[in-house]
Amino acid sequence: MAFLNENYLKLQAGYLFPEIGRRVRQFCEENPEAAKRLIRCGIGDVTEPLPRAAIDAMKAAVEELGDRATFRGYGPEQGYEFLREKIAQHDYRDRGIDVADDEIFVSDGSKCDCGYILDILGAQNRVAITDPVYPVYVDTNVMAGHTGTARANGGYEGIVYLPCTAENNFVPEPPQAHVDLVYLCFPNNPTGAVATREQLSGWVEYARAHDALLLFDAAYEAYISEAEIPHSIFEVPGAEECAVEFRSFSKTGGFTGVRCGFTVMRKQTLGKTEEGKKLPLHPLWHRRWSTKANSVSYPVQRGAEALYSTEGGAQVSRLVEHYMQNARILSEGARAGGLAVYGGRNAPYIWVKTPENLGSWQMFDRMLRELNVVVTPGSGFGSKGEGYFRISAFNSRENAEEVARRLATLS
Ligand code: MLT
Secondary structure, eight states, X not given: OOOOOGGGGGSOSSXXXXXXXXXXXXXXXXXXXXXXXXXXXXXXXXXXOOOHHHHHHHHHHHXXXXXXXXXXXXXXXXXXXXXXXXXXXXXXXXXXOOOOGGGEEEESOHHHHHHHGGGGSOXXXXXXXXXXXXXXXXXXXXXXXXXXXXXXXXXXXXXXEEEOOTTTTXXXXXXXXXXXXXXXXXXXXXXXXXXXXHHHHHHHHHHHHHTOEEEEEOTTGGGOOSTTSOSSGGGSTTGGGTEEEEEEXXXXXXXXXXXXXXXXXXXXXXXXXXXOOEEESHHHHHHHHHHHOOOSOHHHHHHHHHTTSHHHHXXXXXXXXXXXXXXXXXXXXXXXXXXXXXXXXXXXEEEEEOGGGOOHXXXXXXXXXXXXXXXXXXXXXXXXXXTEEEEEOXXXXXXXXXXXXXXXXXX
């Protein structure tokens, strides 16, 4: 019998969203009438159809594969040049950030990349993670054996937690202590908070002073509405030496099911050996992709490329505007219900304080039973999320308006 990876046995309960799904299924089985009016604002999954530009490009690409003259087999493991060039040009060079095409690595999504990146990082790194946090950063470190055992509060030994609270506007200061690896996500999932240029500069300064690496998840950058908020960590000078950025087409082109994202791995970004020798991470990341993967399918990459066309860009903007209007409607509904509301201005997530000091799962149950609305309990994102819940704005307008009406009845 083969030995199993015992790190998996350290993981707490199920992954958050399957656990919510299980509870909702049980509720629906026991309450078939209420189930009919159930509205899901839990997982941040898009609801609106794909942009027409992406559909047409993917269809045309499939036709190409169906013709001997234009057929393609394996693509480049790091992604097709046509897509890497578009990304580097539109998302970075057009914004004054000098990213080269071969610093873009196309993947099946930023959730996946956040896990894959651990392939090239040492197990001895001291890891700092915000609390609350997107659970993928924590669980992938647990699986890789980078943490100790679980604590009673849901955290893990060995991880440095950075509390994100209403007092610090859900943006943590760099720690006093030394850490090697820091996960940052702005606009933030789950709190919807954004970091200012000064705050991000503080993190880059910390990383450079400590030879630390920032893993910057910018999956929601398209939702930033305030002009002065940075969209990329590479807007901060010096970040190219100490940061890796993850981005996704999931929440821009609605690709949660299509699957496509990318990592920006700069050639100047360094890691170190046990002996202290500093080496660039880029060749390791390149090697990782060459060995373990073949990027994503040709039609999907053509679909992603089409999001950068004039019409594709306009269609993406309309999708983002649709979800952000939902966020405004939901925020107003929650406020009308007497709730304290955060986020939702530069992000598609609304972070809400539970009333009457209810626990997060208690509020989850109340929302499910009384309003027939599925939300995400804040404690599922970390101990500092206790006493909060998250409402996702990824929904139809009709559903967002109905949820807002129901929220308003809470007062
Ligand atoms: C969420 O609900 O937090 C996100 O949908 C998760 C994800 O994008 O993987």
